[in-house]
């Protein structure tokens with residue numbers, strides 16, 4: 407569905423994207439792990455049409471999109487801070503994309519109620535954005551994106567501002583909804599556990615170069631990603647916990 411070929415971008419003397427190539431089949435969530443400054447925001451901005459590359463090509467279903475303006479690309483870009491209309495309640499925020507497309511009230515009612523239920527927001531429809539928690543605001547933001555059925559969803563550390571527990575809940579919810587709606591998405595994060603939870607395919611972006619992996623084990627075992635080291639760390643913490651507990655239980 408998405409084909410990115412030999413994309414390069416330089417700001418002054420800094421080469422931010424270096425001949426970057428990857429593809430993303432329809433219905434897949436590609437989790438891209440990248441440290442700060444690796445070029446992830448520049449990549450997502452180019453895909454969304456907010457930045458232009460120096461060289462390279464971006465195709466969706468075989469058609470170049472580089473000369474297509476952002477509003478016609480059917481690409482939605484979500485970042486850490488959910489963008490909601492402060493004067494509209496949750497229902498109307500989600501309904502917005504349908505209203506401007508002149509969808510009938512009956513259809514709007516049906517589609518928004520169904521989506522709010524999928525996002526576990528059924529009881530929040532009448533609230534204003536200022537009355538929601540961070541995780542709820544992020545779910546409304548997903549709802550606004552999903553309702554218009556974008557061809558491609560771009561997520562730039564969307565859960566970065568949430569506490570660890572809410573973040574874990576959101577990762578699971580995102581995974582479920584992504585499968586249910588067969589979303590094609592590029593999800594960029596610096597958190598390897600998040601990448602493993604949300605991704606159906608995996609990439610690693612480092613100094614503007616993308617490595618795509620054939621399998622989850624190739625991703626985990628590439629020492630550059632640091633995933634293996636992190637998993638080993640958590641395993642050692644768990645083992646230490648088990649030893650501490652068993653040393654307090656008297657043996658029979």
Ligand SMILES: Nc1ncnc2c1ncn2[C@@H]1O[C@H](COP(=O)(O)OP(=O)(O)OP(=O)(O)O)[C@@H](O)[C@H]1O
Nearest residue numbers: 417418420422440441442443444445446447448449
């Ligand atoms: N408009 C710009 N003008 C000049 N330099 C830029 C511009 N946008 C980005 N850069 C530089 O390009 C590099 C990559 O920036 P980018 O925003 O893509 O990084 P990132 O991977 O998203 O990092 P972070 O996670 O810290 O936001 C950085 O060195 C940044 O300073």
